Amino acid sequence: MLKTSRLVLPLLAALLAPAAFADTHGATDPRIQALLTQLGKVREISDVALSPDGHQLAWVVETQGKPGIVLADADGKHARSVGLATKPGVCGESGIAWSPDSRHLAFLSNCASTHAGMGGSKQPELYVLDTQSQERPSHLADLNGYAHALSWSPDGKTLAFLYVEGATRRASAVAAAKPAVGEIGVEGIEVQRVATVSSQGGSLQQVTPANSYVYEFTWSPDSARVAYVAAPAPGDNNWWIAQLYVQSAKADAPRVAVVDPNTVHGSLHGLQIALPRWSPDGSRIAFIGGLMSDQGSTGGDIYSVSTQGGAPVDLTPGIHVTPSWFTWTTPQSLLVDQIDNGHAQLADYAVQADRAQQQRVLFTAPGYIGSGGAILALSFSADYKQIAFAQSSFELAPEVYAGPVGNAMPAAVTNINADLKPSWGKAESIEWDNEGFHMQGWLLYPANYDPSKRYPMIVNVHGGPSAAVLPHWPAVGYGAAPFSALGYFVLMTNPRGSFGEGEAFVQANRKDFGYGDLRDTLAGVDAVEKKLPVDDHRLGLTGWSYGGFMSMFAPTQTQRFRAVVAGAGIANWQSYYGQNLIDKWMIPFFGASVYDDPAVYAKSSAINFIKKVKTPTLIVVGERDAECPSPQSFEYWHALRTLGVPTSLVVYPNEGHHFYNPVNQRDVLQRALNWFEKYLPPGK
Known part of the structure; x- marks a missing residue:
């Protein structure tokens, strides 16, 4: 009976939906139409990236329903659209990532693509823009699937990203599931892996194992290795049992299981892990561990483990805030974006071998902040003296904020949505x-x-x-x-x-x-x-x-x-x-x-x-x-x-x-x- 029901229900849904949409149950309050029109005017800002030298700022903003890239000075001045789009609204560009030399900006674009991608749209390809040249962006690699999370190696020689070859959908459990046909759990499995390509262009290499679904990754400081969170496919289901691995950034290299929350003892046992980050000296990896109900919705304590493996250490036991994103600034300090009593705040932590202690709160934001990717992610200059992110609140529509890292939140440097006022x-x-x-x-x-x-x-x-x-x-x-x-x-x-x-x-x-x-x-x-x-x-x-x-x-x-x-x-x-x-x-x-x-x-x-x-x-x-x-x-x-x-x-x-x-x-x-x-x- 269950199998029969599962086959009938999608058909029933398809039969019900068109008829349901024909009538919204009576006359519509004109205020609702006005409200929907107002909500539709907001231009979403999906990515913000500050160059490592702190001199340039890039962001991705929606224009006429399509994302496009804007490049500006660090204070938002001299903003200009860049990329391959000849006019707004005709194609999409996103996924920005700065090279360590602050000169090159990698991104994904379907503006020049002739290949079909997911849902019949054009397949995005990988490009690099030389921001100090008047030349058009250089084509770096053809893609045949879904790519995101671009990241340059610290030496600038290689670009890595998450890649699902032959993808038919976004790599996310919140995306529409594939039709339940064929041999379930066997046919049509799509695996997300870490892929790399030389910064000079060339063939794409898939680095991580073909049977392992990777959710997040990070480069080692010496550019020789990657650490990543992965589990056996299917990826939608197995993030909750994912482990932390380290391997050489080369195809078919052996890997080391550094942390398995399913077998460790202590507070991490049976919980989830996210956001692995190498310490600047390469000796250990910090990550967030906690009871998390969705991959991408990150929160918990901050843990640390040797890159060689061993027992992970809870650095923040008993704290009454929830770290959601962090970055190392020195081997003895972290900047942590955390949730405190319904507010996002950036805090400075001092790190010892077995403890991370909050030193001060740098600022508490009036709304949601983020630079794209992980929840509450932020973009910093290489010396951590400059910061950039997008923010919105119930009072203020999304804008890009950037400025010095200090005891106050930086100011907005854009006026993308300045004309929008709340009707609530x-x-x-x-x-x-x-x-x-x-x-x-x-x-x-x-x-x-x-x-x-x-x-x-x-x-x-x-x-x-x-x-x-x-x-x-x-x-x-x-x-x-x-x-x-x-x-x-x-x-x-x-x-x-x-x-x-x-x-x-x-x-x-x-x-x-x-x-x-x-x-x-x-x-x-x-x-x-x-x-x-x-x-x-x-x-x-x-x-x-x-x-x-x-x-x-x-x-x-x-x-x-x-x-x-x-x-x-x-x-x-x-x-x-x-x-x-x-x-x-x-x-x-x-x-x-x-x-x-x-x-x-x-x-x-x-x-x-x-x-x-x-x-x-x-x-x-x-x-x-x-x-x-x-x-x-x-x-x-x-x-x-x-x-x-x-x-x-x-x-x-x-x-x-x-x-x-x-x-x-x-x-x-x-x-x-x-x-x-x-x-x-x-x-x-």
Whole structure:
């Protein structure tokens, strides 16, 4: 029966979706269309790179739907488009990386390509721009697949990158899964490897083993070796059991397993590792280890291990912040970008053999910061005296920031989105305590807030659960800020399980999904209601991924929420275990497989308490979601429909866990806005 159901559901989704998109359930509030138009005006900044000498700055910005490269002085002056694009919006260029001599900028471009790539678009190729010459960029290598994470060797002789030869999709679990046809788990497996090419051009060499899927890598200081995090294919599933390896940067070279979290003793056992970084003297490798629910959403303690292997050392045990990105500055110091109580901050750490101690916080950012690639990544000059990144917040749309590293955040050096102003209300950080834990969240006031009126409130639960809400400017797609523009309070919580309060806080909802974190969230609702005119009879709940699970589960535990939108949710952890393509993530959180401990999965499954649900629920999901498969949404929708609870299910064709089609990005947000207006009218 399960095999039959799995084959029928994608067809059913395809049949349902076109009809569903034909009608958005009644007249649309004109404010929604205006809001969608405003959100569509933001130009996203995806990469920022400061040259090693600190004199030049490059960034990738979207123009007419396509990414393009801009080169400027370090202060943002004399900005000009570079690359092969003859006019904006016709092709895409990205993936920028500076050479150590600060003269050459490597990038990916499909502007001159004649080969088909993923999804029928042109195949990107590898180029190098001499920034001190008037010549066009030089073609470095033809590619036949998906490439990203360009990185020059420290000696400047070689360019390395992550590469999936013959790729049919992005190398990410959030991308749309391949159709489930053929011999499952055997046919069509795509493997991401470290590839290299000489800086003078030539043939591409795939360095790491053909049966090992590489997630991240880094060069050794002497340019002779690479360290990388890898696991057997398939890559979407096995990041949670990945190991740290070191090998020569040559094809077919033997490798050494430096850290295996599955067998080590101590605090790292059974957890995940990310961001390996060689110390400047080449003697050891630092990395982040912790309970992480998604590759790319990094947080935990900072560990160190000898490059020869041995027992890793937790350098930051017991800290009450969450390091998410870091870089060595000397063999005895680190710069760490960390999450603290819902804020991103850059801190300086002194490193000893067995301890890294925070010395000072250099600055706390008002919003989300990053330079592309890993979460909260930053770009520095080689002497670490200059810094650059992109930032956005609830108040400010994305811009590039750059300047000296000191005791204050640098200023914006661009005005790419300067004309955009928020149509939502003001943002406020709120804090509360519950059951011995300290919590933080972000509250958006309704647009045009009048303290003499009472307002509905929508609670938004973030995905993960190992993640955190940080202030950011919303783009078209599913998010929380647009609800504020229509007259709602919006509460975005960071309950137990979130980054920002230390690793013990992250691990506090292990084997307890939907219980302690729900109580934390409800305590946050109570804290808001004590100080602001929120109508407790007009509370809504929404979220995506883990937030989608909470949107399905919470109405089985409480009747406080009067309307729900569940995005890419999970209704039944027991059936989910056998349906999703990333089941390896579950054992660190549940303690065992569903076959060894079905009870721990059953206790957090909404479907087992479904008769308690009375809340009108809109359910949305991508047809080819590998992380939270559409059968989970079908199961929840089917139950509510059978029980007579108002519900609607919309399945978006060819979308994965993350929606890429702009039409679908707009539609899913518009439907959610309409749903809450119907069941939680803000003007009441």
